[in-house]
Amino acid sequence: MRILVVEDEVDLAHTLHTGLTAEGYSVDLAHDGRQGLWMARTGEYALVVLDLMLPGLNGYKVCAQLRRENNATPILVLTAKDGEWDQAEALDTGADDYLAKPFSYVVLVARLRALVRRAATVAPPVLAVGDLSLDVAGRVCRRAGARVELTPREFAVLELLARRAGQAVSKTDLLYHAWPDEAWDPNLVEARVSALRKKVDAAFHRQSLQTVRGTGYRLVDDRERD
Numbered sequence: 539m540r541i542l543v544v545e546d547e548v549d550l551a552h553t554l555h556t557g558l559t560a561e562g563y564s565v566d567l568a569h570d571g572r573q574g575l576w577m578a579r580t581g582e583y584a585l586v587v588l589d590l591m592l593p594g595l596n597g598y599k600v601c602a603q604l605r606r607e608n609n610a611t612p613i614l615v616l617t618a619k620d621g622e623w624d625q626a627e628a629l630d631t632g633a634d635d636y637l638a639k640p641f642s643y644v645v646l647v648a649r650l651r652a653l654v655r656r657a658a659t660v661a662p663p664v665l666a667v668g669d670l671s672l673d674v675a676g677r678v679c680r681r682a683g684a685r686v687e688l689t690p691r692e693f694a695v696l697e698l699l700a701r702r703a704g705q706a707v708s709k710t711d712l713l714y715h716a717w718p719d720e721a722w723d724p725n726l727v728e729a730r731v732s733a734l735r736k737k738v739d740a741a742f743h744r745q746s747l748q749t750v751r752g753t754g755y756r757l758v759d760d761r762e763r764d
Contacts, residue, residue, distance in 0.1 A: 539654070540564045542583045544574030544600065545616070546592050554587065561647055571595030572714075578604055579715050580694065583611055585653055590617040590628065598631050605632035607701040608665070612653040616641065665700040668746060668759030670738060672700050681742050688737065691716050695730045696738070699747070699757035706750040731755055 545551040555565045568574035571592035590597035615628045620638035665672040669682045679686040694716035709724040746760040
């Protein structure tokens with residue numbers, strides 16, 4: 539089971555990595571808010587442990603953005619901000635639990651186990667735009683019931699478009715989502731969108747993946763054209 543720890547205190551982050559790995563988790567680390575957001579967007583994590591006072595993008599904004607994108611990954615806030623208003627704001631922006639520093643490691647692990655149990659009772663998210671569906675947990679794409687084989691990068695691009703269905707998504711956002719460590723060349727996006735059009739549109743005689751001139755792309759339900 540994979541956990542993402544977003545923590546800018548490097549020593550603490552590595553301590554958590556060591557401890558949680560010993561508990562049997564596979565742990566990835568991010569040390570600033572933007573990197574944490576990009577990594578959490580992949581949908582590959584069972585849990586996110588999130589600090590609030592992060593460089594680049596604070597934890598409140600990371601949490602709020604994930605929830606706006608319908609990312610339901612459980613989030614446990616782990617922070618030195620221990621006021622009741624801080625806790626209320628974190629929970630209101632979409633966090634599932636809150637633990638103030640300094641903290642008991644035994645309690646942290648117990649709370650993570652509780653979040654895992656709670657998440658197991660919820661069906662994994664399936665994003666649907668018309669007859670196009672994406673099983674985020676299983677990384678499976680289907681159109682009109684037929685399975686469409688996508689590369690990991692293609693799936694990441696299509697997932698973000700599906701999470702923001704009907705909205706224009708910039709090439710920059712798509713780059714940061716699918717290529718967090720290489721977010722500099724828009725040609726990466728253009729090549730994947732071209733491949734996606736062949737697989738999810740042309741193969742089914744559809745036109746759901748649209749170009750938004752000067753911005754990027756939009757995914758729509760185009761069935762009314764039929």
